[in-house]
Amino acid sequence: MAKWSSKAVPEAVIELNQVSKRYGSGATAVEALSGLNLSVPRGCLYGLLGPNGAGKTTCLRILSTLLEPDSGTVRVGGLDALAQPRQVRELLGYVAQDVAIDKILSGRELLQLQGDLYHLDRADRDRRIAELSEVLGMVDWLDRRCGTYSGGMRRRLDLAAGLLHRPAVLVLDEPTVGLDIESRAAIWRVLAQLRDQGTTVLLSSHYLEEVDALADELAIIDGGQVIAAGTPQVLKAALGGDRVTLRVREFSDEPEALRVQLLLQACAGVRQVVVNRSQGFSLNLVVEHDGVVEQLRQQLKQAELPVFALAQSKPSLDDVYLQATGRTLMDAELAIAGQRDPKAERKQAMR
Amino acid sequence: MTISSATDPATPSLAPAPAAPASAPRSAFSELSQETLALTRRLFLQLARRPSTLVAGVLQPLIWLVLFGALFAKAPEGLLPEGMSYGRFLGAGVIVFTAFSGALNAGLPVMFDREFGFLNRLLVAPLRSRSSIVLASVLYITSLSLVQSLAIMATAALLGYGWPGGAGLLLVLVILLLLVFAVTAMSLGLAFALPGHIELIAVIFVANLPLLFASTALAPISFMPTWLGWLAALNPLTFAIEPIRAVYAGHFSLGEVVLVAPYGSLTGATCLAVLAVLALGLFLLIRPLLDRKLT
Structure with missing residues (x-):
């Protein structure tokens, strides 16, 4: 398995350069990303902020090697994600927006499966499951079937699955959407701990307060492009x-x-x-x-x-967004809400 | 507001893996085995906790065997070759149909994994080969089909329809393996080609019974109208049914004619070769699709 090496890894752990992605063709084509550039420093908790439909999920799916861009380059930990996808997968932990769990399995069985897919040896896998179940507060319910879990429990289990192989880069797509305050706080604490212990964390969100509170740096995405990037403090001060x-x-x-x-x-x-x-x-x-x-x-x-x-x-991040786009984030959400086609988006996510 | 991790010194570390390798590098085969077995285990855990699939898969052909056996018990003499009883004649058809139906459903779990996003969980993992996803399905369906078929064979024996014997059993298993492999490949191909489970179920529904009736499972070719006889003689199920029927009749040998088709007579060896070519052909046919979807 590819291991993290501070010598081998350049300062920017994630680099997307002029990445474009279009879904469909002809009049119904949707341009999800149009020349997106992104650079995430090592050991940083980086937020990707933007309204639904801005291109965040497409960006993260490309990073996680689930999707190939139409053009552009993608590098993770110095590796070309398009040419060396398997090596990049070893470096990455990916927590998707829609939690995909097998309701028939228990949480422990799901994590054991995950460990085997990442080729952990059995002792290490089980030790790691015990560690994570403690950190994420899953001890009491890990042996229950996943079908009985609440949204917050599922999200914690999914986070544990993403962390099982000790990834150097953790990518999370809207990790706290729809969660209660307690679960959200628990996930925030873990993400901050991960960052403090050296993991690079990239998370997308359309919650301004989440990105403002968590992120060391952030990029605001709109229309498939980064329209502003920097630390929250600098971006707000620039106003x-x-x-x-x-x-x-x-x-x-x-x-x-x-x-x-x-x-x-x-x-x-x-x-x-x-x-x-x-x-x-x-x-x-x-x-x-x-x-x-x-x-x-x-x-x-x-x-x-x-x-x-x-x-x-x-000034808030919403003001930064407003300054860059002429509308608030909520207005952007409302504007796009009626235009989205959940069925088409589900098909895009299917292999 | 800033979130602090406030790490407790006693809290287990979440830090990324150290630069030094934690253990000796493992072989590609070892990693492929690990991921394939893990995926197969998941399918068997699902089966153990939802045994209705297995129960229905065994019950349905048993009902066929008992009801059809009784329905045609008084079939006119000379209708069936060698004066065989209808129950003994039917046994081979039901065994093959059981294996065929099970294999035809092989794509459903994969389709549900596609639809619910679980497949993406597998695809972001650094699998040694994504063929392990297909391999696990093949292993699972093959085992399940063989268990179901053995249950039918045991029941048929109890009903007095005969038992193939040691060598015959081995031959039956080889034939079923070839058929299951071919149909599983087709079903997995459909699971990746079709847009959703509704469409896949529709295809399974449409294909299942017509293929049964247009085979020699329920009646010999000599009993069929010419056009149906042609269909039955081209139906892959017939190539699996007739050698098994010969085994049950107690006189199978590879060189012996087991199928008298409108286009000529076929030996047991020819039937096996057709099944092998079918399995290989379907595998090669769906492979580009699987490559495209899984890479």
Whole structure:
């Protein structure tokens, strides 16, 4: 089995370069990734943030060798994932979004199967199962059939399966989606522990607070491309001040919003004024200091514009996303929700 | 907010594997065996916990044997070759049909694994060869079919329809192995070619009984209309049924004619050769599909 060697492995453990992937052909084709570039440093807990349908799962499926890209290069631990998929699989632990377990088997039997597929010797396999069942709190129910498990138990079992062979890189696709707070916290603790002990962790999520809390670095994906990347702190700091959301009326129209935008752009200490069309033409802007807000109120009053609502907050990752795309992450989710075809996506995931 | 692992010194390590190899490198064969046996064990665990498949697989042909045997017990003399009783005639057909039906269902577990994403779990593992997924299915279905067939043979013996004897039993097993291998290959090919289990079940449903009736399982070719006789003489099941029937009649030898078809007479050796070619041909036919789906 390929083992991790700090000498052999370059600083970037995962490198995707100009990766493109299209599903289907003709008019119904869907471009999941379009020239995506990604670089994940060694020993980092890296978040992949984006709305559903942004291309996160396709990116992770390509990384885990389940899917071949149409073009581009993929390297994991210095290995070409397209030319040496088996060696890359030895380095990787993959925890898929949809937990695939055999309901008839017990959790222990599933982990034993997993260990045999990774060619662990029996003693090591059983020792490892005992370790992981303790770390992940599975001791009490590991010998019960998987069909009786809750969502959180299944997710922990799946995480244990991904960790069984001590992978150098752990890839998780939406690891906490649909989980209760307790299970989510347990998984967060384990991921942080893994990072602290030297495992590179790449997780996708559309939970802003999850990525903000967990990730050392992150990339925001939209439309199959990375639109921003860096540490959460740097990305938020780059916005340069507090975020203000302004609504002059409860229901504004576009001409009025554009007029206000022009007015605000002329104000000193105001930057990056964006009209948020999906939120009733509210305006999102950055103010350099607290005093600017009062100046804004004066300017609006002089222009005989009312203020229906004005909220000021520290920058969040959602603001980073908004700044890059002109819409919030939730709006992006809502926009895409009606366009997705679960049946087609299930077929894409099938071999 | 930042999440801290707050690692307890007593907590087992989750750290990645060290650079130094933990154990001596193992041979490719050893790794292939390990993964194949693990996958086969999973299928047998499923069977042990859901034995209804096995029970139904044995009961159905037994019902066929008892009911059809009784239905045609008073068949006119001279209808069957060598004045054979209908029960003895039917035994070979039911044995082959049992093995055939079991093998035809071989693709279903694979199809469910595709649909529920379990196959992806297997495919992200560094398998020595992904043929182990197919091998495990073949091992499982072959064992199951043989157990079912032996149960039918034992019941047929109890009903007074005869027992093939030691050498005859070996020949029956070889014939069943060839048939099961061929049909399992076809079923696995379908499991990867068809879009879902509904379609696969539909194909199994459509193929199963017509292939039985268009064979010599229930009646000899001489009893059939010409067109059906041709179909039966081309049906792979007939090539498995007739040598087994000759074994039950107690006079099988490889050079002896066991099937008088509209296109000519076939010996036992020819029937075995046809089955072997069929098994090999189907394996070669589905191999590109399996390669494409599993690599």
